[in-house]
Amino acid sequence: MNQPLTRLENNKPCGSINPTAVPSTLYLSGALESRLGRALIFCGITAIVGVAVGWLVTHLYDRTTSNPHTDQNHRRKIMTLYIATFTHPDKEGWAEHLDAHVQYLMKLLHDGKLRASGPLIGTEQKQAILVLVAQDRHEAEQIVADDPYDIHGQISDLTIVEWDPIFGSFNADSSRPDHRLTPDH
Structure with a gap:
């Protein structure tokens, strides 16, 4: 049955409260006795548990994986992969500057700026692809601009796009690294 609540202000009893004069949110003993009251309490507890579980999952997941785009402790400081594709317009110029280009690619590999490179097969003109590691698009563009092929006018139809390799061998460089x-x- 509904029983009056005793309110304490500054740790002093203030007397009884008339249940009909108190908003239903303050009258807890009656709320516990009704189905609606029990349902509301159950929903509140469920919400609190849901928030707690969500927090735990998020924090446990954050400790077992790293995101190169957001995690400052990742092995490389927020690096992104870029794919550069281009055409070689002049076969003779391509051959003339091939050794300097290969030496440049070896330097990029050593510096950790190149993940893969090679020609595209079955195309009408000589074309190639570079998988670059850069902090931003500007750096990726500069890497290509410093290539002896570009310096000597042997690159045309250049495209540079950011790449997020979620699946496969480059996954560790993705925004969602996951060994699975x-x-x-």
Whole structure:
């Protein structure tokens, strides 16, 4: 049955409260006795548990994975992969500057700026692709601009796009690194 509540202000009793004069949110003993009251309490507890579980999952997941775009402790400081594709307009110029280009690619590999490179097969003109590691698009553009092929006018139809390799061998460089998304697992 409904019983009056005793209110304490500054740790002093203030007397009884008339249940009909008190908003229903303050009258807890009656709320517990009704189905609606029990349902509301159950929903509140469920919401609190849901928030707690969500927080735990998020924080546990954050500790077991890293995101190169947001995690300052990742092995490389917020690096992104870029794909550069281009055409070689002059076969003779291509051959003339090939050695300097290969030496430049070896330097990029050593510096950790190149993940893969090679010609495209079956195209009418000589074309190639570079998978670059850069902090931003400007740096990726500069890497291509410093290539002896570009310096000597041997690159045309250049495109540079950011790449997020979620699945496969480059997954560790993606925005969602997860060993389960690599070929070894």
